[in-house]
Amino acid sequence: MAVINCPGCKKKISDKAKSCNHCNLDLSELDSDQLANLNRVSVINKTQRLMNFSFIAMLFFCGGFLFMFRDNIAPGTWQHNLAMASTFIGFFMYIIIRAMLLLTKRKAS
Ligand SMILES: [Zn+2]
Numbered sequence: 055m056a057v058i059n060c061p062g063c064k065k066k067i068s069d070k071a072k073s074c075n076h077c078n079l080d081l082s083e084l085d086s087d088q089l090a091n092l093n094r095v096s097v098i099n100k101t102q103r104l105m106n107f108s109f110i111a112m113l114f115f116c117g118g119f120l121f122m123f124r125d126n127i128a129p130g131t132w133q134h135n136l137a138m139a140s141t142f143i144g145f146f147m148y149i150i151i152r153a154m155l156l157l158t159k160r161k162a163s
Pocket residue numbers: 060061062063064065074075076077078079
């Protein structure tokens with residue numbers, strides 16, 4: 055008996071189980087086509103989630119960047135530091151998320 059990941063909810067189940075005991079997905083009626091389909095859907099969902107995160111990262115980056123040059127905020131004040139931190143965090147988040155997106159797409163194809 056081996057442990058596999060349920061194609062529906064990705065939780066660990068026995069490969070002998072006829073249905074997933076987490077999401078009740080009927081495994082006995084799944085053929086390879088449907089399995090491929092479920093995998094594709096999960097990749098799309100993951101990609102969508104990463105896209106949302108990259109959007110948030112962009113907001114951090116742009117927001118921090120704009121804030122830094124707005125209202126003549128002097129360097130050294132906490133507002134300026136906060137804006138700078140937001141810009142850097144947004145920038146690095148964005149890079150990391152783009153890399154994760156690339157990896158997800160490469161694994162899927
Ligand atoms: Zn499941």
